[in-house]
Amino acid sequence: MDETTVKSYIEEVFAWLHAHPELSYEEHETTTKLKELLSRNKIKLLELPLPTGAAAEIGSQDGPLVALRADIDALPITEETGLPYVSKIEGRMHACGHDFHTAAVLGAALLLKEKESALPGKVRIIFQPAEEAPGGAKKVLETGILDEVQAIFGIHTSPLFPVGTLGLSSGPVMAAVDRFVLRFQGTGTHAAHPDRGVDVIPLAAHFISALQTIVSRNSDPFAANLVSITRITAGNTWNVLPETAELEGTVRSLTPENRQLIKDRLYALAQNEAEAFGAKVAIDWIQGPPPTINDKAWTNLFLDIARKQGFTLQEAPKSLGGEDFAYYQEKLPGVFASIGTGLSAPNHNPKFKVDPAALLPAAKLLAALAEGALRRLAK
Structure with missing residues (x-):
């Protein structure tokens, strides 16, 4: 032909x-x-x-x-x-x-x-x-x-x-792609009495802020890394502090070393933040292409x-x-x-x-x- x-x-x-x-x-x-x-x-x-x-x-x-x-x-x-x-x-x-x-x-x-x-x-x-x-x-x-x-x-x-x-x-030329889901477990209570529970809302907020330091403070400033929270689910009404908060997101990295660094730091931050607030955390890590x-x-x-x-x-x-x-x-x-x-x-x-x-x-x-x-x- x-x-x-x-x-x-x-x-x-x-x-x-x-x-x-x-x-x-x-x-x-x-x-x-x-x-x-x-x-x-x-x-x-x-x-x-x-x-x-x-x-x-x-x-x-x-x-x-x-x-x-x-x-x-x-x-x-x-x-x-x-x-x-x-x-x-x-x-x-x-x-x-x-x-x-x-x-x-x-x-x-x-x-x-x-x-x-x-x-x-x-x-x-x-x-x-x-x-x-x-x-x-x-x-x-x-x-x-x-x-x-x-x-x-x-x-x-x-x-x-x-x-x-x-x-x-x-x-x-293209990134490793990983997905994660975190579930913070606190203690629900009346919104008027936060001292009687463990509030996962400020815990989630602290974690989200801390998460961004992985790229800005733990990895090479010249490396192309990304960590994003893309979904937050917590609570269902205005006067109840929820027991759980679920966060989902993605990690992108261009080298195997940075891929592992980000995963290790994410786990450490999640566990330490949860402990500091008196809560627990479960993490699912879904590994995608390298x-x-x-x-x-x-x-x-x-x-x-x-x-x-x-x-x-x-x-x-x-x-x-x-x-x-x-x-x-x-x-x-x-x-x-x-x-x-x-x-x-x-x-x-x-x-x-x-x-x-x-x-x-x-x-x-x-x-x-x-x-x-x-x-x-x-x-």
Whole structure:
């Protein structure tokens, strides 16, 4: 399949995917479609023992093994783009560009298939479910399908860059994402007699103020860390001091060391504040994806190939958003890049859209990257 044919083919696939969004772990129609497309183009399907998602492999020779990853799930958002291929499913939308990622990686697979016999190794293609859950990457890793892979690469749409621009840098580029829930337990009493109880309202207020000192006083001032309380629940009437206060929030950090520091300090502050007020505290810590940290050597190769492909290069803007591609990077070297898909409303916005003109350049870039990685490993 030549480049002109690939271009029209993946643009058509992209439009279909956009019109048929499916939520995390529900991507059954998407999975069936992808398997049909891969089989139709004589690309070898691999067994991926998950309810959704697909895997394939290109290459006919023994040698190194690298992987390209695309995520396939959508979001529970009602689309407001007015595109001719607008979502056909009310309340669901590809508002983060996973339809673009999937079509671009499929395009790379088609281009690699044309030179399969000349590849000095194999390229494994992963169409991953449930990035938005998050956690689909962990499910893929648990299958063992990446056990022998030596490097993995992925992209993400960027509404900050025009078509033809690539945002990429080595080191941390996206944050570890953790969630916490605290329940302060005091003693309820009449609001007229606070001395007869243990009031969790001022306790919660003290804790919230103290929590901000973790970033301002305990961590490196030049580090990008964030601690936010996003929900407070306490009391249900005006003249009763409640027995409990529940606080929920999120922690974002760019290094494993800061991730652990923040967790340790949060636990210490919560327990010490509770003790000082004569209350008790229970803490639930829900660990999310680790930081997305790009391998330096593979980033340099990615940059070199993107330059040769005619991309304008920008340093990737660091984000305290999370990305479950990071689970792969805990196990093997990897690079995650931001690819310009035209200026637009932000990701996760009902008006978010991408320019299909970016599809073929992205597919060519990923195909060249996979081949270049194999040749470097084969030396």
